[in-house]
Amino acid sequence: MKIERIHHVAYRCIDAKTTVEWYRKHLNMEFVLAIAEDKVPSTHAPDPYMHLFMDAGNGNILAFFELPNSPAMGRDENTPDWVQHIAFKVDSVATLEATKARLQAEGIEVIGVTDHTIFKSIYFFDPNGHRVELAADVGTPEMYQKLDECKWQMLEEWSQTKRAPKHAAWMHDKEFNAAH
Template sequence: MMNIERIHHVAYRCKDARQTVEWYGKYLNMGFILAIAEDQVPSTRQADPYMHVFLDAGQGNVLAFFEIPNSPPMGRDANTPAWVQHLAFKVDSEATLKEVMQRLQADGIEVVGVTDHTIFKSIYFFDPNGHRIELAADCGTPEQMQRLDEVKWAMLEEWSRTRRAPKHAAWMHEQEFAAPTH
């Protein structure tokens, strides 16, 4: 039986490798681990020069980017809303969320949040490549996590049958939707 040990790396496309490395270092304190560049893709043997950069996302997690200058400009899947596809990173506290939010906003980067998801709080913003980033600080109680664990399969089953949002965990956002704070 195979067991996944951890994610080795997650790779996305970037517009400019240097800008991406510097931006993630400045705003998310990610160290630059490694760069690989080739004129030919090793797995496909396709001639396509690229720069592949790897960043330290903490605790053995690696975030990587490819700059591929001979391909058409980056785009998004027009059928997927911008809020859906994102990278979420865990931080230690809501105070850290607020500190990072102030730093981003001071440099003119638009930030959504702090958004209260009951079991964690988040801020959202875009990197220079158009990738949505979420920083999340856990704040759920063991009881809340147990409640969610107890209903996960029932929720998935109901969703699979109806394609409508099950209400088993609606308590997580009821206050937010009743009285929006932002």
């Protein structure tokens, strides 16, 4: 078996309508499908829900569930806010910067532009508290090759030591970034 692509990624939302409107307004995603049931199809549990699907481009779908009978949404208290997020690719750094300005003008707090050497990103939260990243690729073929060549060594070293391997430290090294 080979995975063809992600069919959809699903998150919980506080309010389905607010979520659809926010993603349409701020990320230009179209609302493509809504499914609502009184029972969960896979488990048959009685739990009414609204399941909505947003077009994230190129066949990628971002989905949400509103669950009015479940306890209020929360976060895993043991996982930092920056860890769980969804990242969307944009076409250029110019688009990234323009989107940052537009989001800030709408009162949305934005972190970045953060330089990751092979891409630049901005980060912000949707109305449900989910962290969203927009990323614009800026790496060279040589950079990607260098990262590809050390990935297995890095994984093995991490597996043994649980300390950050330094094979790709150049990605966030200010001196490297200033020279390139």
